Amino acid sequence: MLQLNDIYKVFNEGTPDEKVAIDEISLDVKKGDFITIIGSNGAGKSTLFNIIAGKMFPDMGGVVINEQDVTGLPEYKRARRIGRVFQDPMAGTSPTLTIEENLAIAYSRVKPRTLRPGVTAKRRTFFKEQLETLGLGLEDRLRAKVGLLSGGERQALSLLMATFTKPDLLLLDEHTAALDPSRAALITRLTKEIVEREQLTTIMITHNMQQAVDLGNRILMMDKGQIIFEEEGARKKHLTVSDLLNEFGKMKGTELSDRTLLGG
Amino acid sequence: MWMSIFTSVEVGLMFALMALGVYLSFRILDFPDLTVDGSFVTGAAVAAIMLVNGANPLIAVTAAFAAGFIAGVITGLLHTVGGINPLLSGILMMIALYSINLRIMDAPNVSLLTQTHLFTWIREGIGGTWAIMGVMVAVVLIVKVMLDFFLKTEFGLALRAVGDNHLMITSFSGNIHFYKVFGLGLSNALVALAGALVAQYSGFADVNAGIGMIVIGLASVIIGEAIFGKKTIIRTTLAVIVGAIIYRIIVALALRVEFLETGDLKLITAIIVILALVLPKAIAKQKETMRKRQRRLRLSAQKG
Structure with a gap:
């Protein structure tokens, strides 16, 4: 479904600040995979996402989505088939537009936008059904401006908007990190439900090791622009947080605590 | 007095189209576009020169609309492809348009007093005091x-969402x-359309007519929003139109004050914009303070 072939990306090349962000990463994501990525700050996780989404282009290597080479394709063109949810709950929605207008924008992402009304009676019914699956009562507030919603509500809406057109690939960039624990748990639960229901191929960055262990069928650990540990299938299923910490320690040759990995 | 208010409303309706253009760039796209000062005159110049050469007024106005669109598109390209910051893109285009407008007109101003144009059509075709007003109301409503x-x-x-x-x-x-x-193209097309109409209404196109136009546009948008709010798009566009008319009336009334001269117009405009920006905030703050004070009083009364 998604292939990354020897991706290499360096920032500030030729200056004292030179930093290799992605160091020849190759990855083959199969249809239906749910991959969680962990790693300390600066490990290259977000850069990897930006390269997949088309916000940045790799210095070397290629990105292939559904057998199509998209390495040079700009972000907005790839976005038809890639859903994204960001860490900042404010980032995924448009605050001065209403809930139904935001949903209409997400709904019309798959083809060129036309001069037909964005919100029609038929679509409104569909939006309502979709909002009901969130269980937050947003279906009764279709005409409320999104800027009035709480962070948790906005993130739930972002998640719905990113997924309800059934994208080929869903990228979740620490999308629960900015929420309080109960809201984060809600978004995690909704993510799990939606990904299972829609059978979405998903990659999720998280700093929460428990979340990384609980969700998905594959796990990647990144450090210094490389994938240093990978597990999938049955072995991934039985993985625990302490296993992860041990693995990380082995790779680095030192004992590490949860804190050092997270603190970076 | 009545007469000057009547003309203010007529002219205000034409400037309302310009204000809608400014609303598009300034509010919808969040792009403070100074091209307006130039594209307003571009509209006037294109329409005037075509009318002088015997073109059909409707075609002349359409050409003015298209010319404004192109001007806006170039500003947009300067910003997006050229990577120039929004304000500077607009300023550069505004300055460039000054020369371009002179080239179009081939003179600093073109008289239309002896030409057949949109408003001579309306005066002769429909007639009556309300003809122009009626047509302008219809045009503005259709655009809205x-x-x-x-x-x-x-x-x-x-x-x-782009501006948001x-x-x-x-x-x-x-x-x-x-x-x-x-x-930006659409925004400046509306501005140029207003320029074309105002030139025909006043009987001339002048290369300096656009100076301060962006501020007048902003004044209209801000006055309108301050009075009518901006809850929905439908309400906001109406607010902008009425704002443009109110602005014209304020100016007309201000000019009747004895010690003010026509040259003071820009100063008056600036002051109106400043008041429209500052007053609503001050009033809201005052209301908030009053509300809190009353709440404190209620709470202490309950306790006491």
Whole structure:
């Protein structure tokens, strides 16, 4: 479904600040995979996402989505088939537009936008059904401006908007990190439900090791622009947080605590 | 007095089209576009020169609209492709248009007093005191309804999101460069249309007529929003139109004050904009303070 072939990306090349962000990463994501990525700050996780989404282009290597080479394709063109949810709950929605207008924008992402009304009676019914699956009562507030919603509500809406057109690939960039624990748990639960229901191929960055262990069928650990540990299938299923910490320690040759990995 | 208010409303309706253009760039795209000072005159110049050469007034006005669109598109390209900051893109285009407008007119001003134009048509065809007013109300309402509809289409929603959250619209396959360029084109097309109408109404096109036009546009938008609010698009576009008319009336009344001269107009405009920006905030703050004070009083009364 998604292939990354020897991706290499360096920032500030030729200056004292030179930093290799992605160091020849190759990855083959199969249809239906749910991959969680962990790693300390600066490990290259977000850069990897930006390269997949088309916000940045790799210095070397290629990105292939559904057998199509998209390495040079700009972000907005790839976005038809890639859903994204960001860490900042404010980032995924448009605050001065209403809930139904935001949903209409997400709904019309798959083809060129036309001069037909964005919100029609038929679509409104569909939006309502979709909002009901969130269980937050947003279906009764279709005409409320999104800027009035709480962070948790906005993130739930972002998640719905990113997924309800059934994208080929869903990228979740620490999308629960900015929420309080109960809201984060809600978004995690909704993510799990939606990904299972829609059978979405998903990659999720998280700093929460428990979340990384609980969700998905594959796990990647990144450090210094490389994938240093990978597990999938049955072995991934039985993985625990302490296993992860041990693995990380082995790779680095030192004992590490949860804190050092997270603190970076 | 009555007469000057009547003309203010007529002219205000023409300037309302310009104000809608400024609303598009300034509010919808969040792009403070100074091209307006130039494109207003471009509209006037194109229409005037075509009328002088015997063109049909409707074609002349359409050409003015198109010329404004092109001017806006170039500003948009300077910003998106050229990577120049929004204010500077607008200023550069405004300065460039000054020379271009002179070239179009081939003189600092062109008289239309002896020409057949849109308003001579209306005066002769319909006649009566209310003819121009009636036609202008119809034109402005048609533009308003079309704009309201447009801003609710799939395309229009994406355009609104560009000014609101460009990160989000990119992640939903919106090309922000394209929307900005198109939005600025449409904005300046409306401004040029207003320029073409005002030139015909006043009987001349002048190369300096555009100076301070952006501030007048802003004044209209801000006055309108301050009075009518901006809850929905339909309400805001109406607010902008009425704002443009109110601005004209304020100016007309101000000019009747004895010690003020025509040359003071720009100063008056600036002061109106400053008041419209500062007063609503001050009033809201005052209301908030009053509300809190009353709440404290109520609470202490309950306790006591």
